[in-house]
Amino acid sequence: MAGVNSRTRDRERTLDFDGFLNNLQDWDALKVGDGANFSKAIECYSRSIALSPSSVAFANRAMSYLKLKRYEEAEVDCTEALNLDDRYVKAYSRRATARKELGKLKSSLEDSEFALRLEPNNQELRKLYTETKALSDERKIAKKQGEKPLAHDAIPTRITTPRTAYELEVSWRLLSGDSQKQTNLLKSIPPGSLPQLFKNALSAPMLIEIIRTTSTFFREEMELAVSILDNLTKVPRFDMIIMCLSAPDRADLRRIWDEVFSGDAAPYEHAEAFARLRRRYCTGV
Template identity: 45%
Template sequence: MSYIKIKRQAFQEAENDCTEALNLDDRYIKAYSRRATARKELGKLKASIEDAEFALRLEPHNQEIKKQYAEAKSLYEKRILQKISEQEKQNVGKLDTKVNGHIIQPVSSSTQRKQMTAVEDHTKINKSGKQAWKVSVQELASRAASRANVLAAQNITRPTTAYQFEASWRGLSGDRALQAKLLKAIYPRELPYIFKNALTVHILVDIIKCVTTFFM
């Protein structure tokens, strides 16, 4: 808390202290809350959301942590929207599109708007082309997900706390094979020390589903 009060110069130290505290006691709610604050100030918004979310699972009616979670999530969403907006501006500046076999290149802002309208009209008319575009986007998303899963499989490490386990488990969501690999990385004798009394119902049910699929 002292590091947080010092503000800008010491947010990293605050995060490090909270991490050390959680290594000693992974149910220490104040450590999650203060680390969420430090990470938000450091710009680590996704990690801040995860800390607040895990703290809420331990103490669902904590109003302060609910507020933290909402603030971090709002900032994260604004950042995503800003990135999308910047990307769209870059795309408009680089517009080079074929419509009816003719190449359209940017000349001015007003011309670009007219050209974009023409492209949109052409897309609406050419429904089969639109469907093909959707398919290609789905294929790209699928390939990206596959690559992400390969990288995740290479980086699976044995968790030592319930927080680390849940973060890894959520990161592998949707791929039971990788989740099974994570379970196999944990020695059974370590389970009571990892989860203590922090194992939530939905995680337990998810683990059981994975076990019934891969360990029968």
């Protein structure tokens, strides 16, 4: 019973936040219309989550992501919502929609089936389940006949340039295990935008991941690598993050710098820049 009350309070807090926003601006205008409005809605729900994470806020932000066809982020937000409230039907429904669009038909059907057990008379859910089941059946038939699956089922491979630290970390986790796609994701971000993108949200693990990834294309694209490393030092709290690195991260950073970013590897024109950057990255390392 205590868990149910807690989930109810979470929903009420987010609804209160929506009411607060209504007093500040035309909140309904954010939820209908063009993509710019959905982007504003995402910003507002992100502020709500920062103030008080709740299942409703995550599920509502997921809906905005769905409207913008950003299905990976929608799936992640729905999962976060269900971690907070595992009986939240809208989160199951929206995750099922995201997974269907991503070609994860089996997972989408599982979400729809579970949600229908909670709300058997929900016609929207039943329609979603029927459509996904039809796609799944078509895929099975195509596989039996040795044909290629429907193009609709293909998982998108296009890299979307992240605009915030949160979007970068979500995309980075989704590409875990595919170092080439993580490299392409990092390269899609203009180095000069890194300080504004991260603001105060750069974490030590993310910093180390970026340095590791940069080291993989350092020799082939040295100008880009130098620019990334240089702009990371301009992120607020960079020096504090370096000072607070764990012993294993410090050792890893020293190894990468000595083996990859060393003076011997860098051409003469970059020697001064690397000497300066080494003092920032390897202070106390």
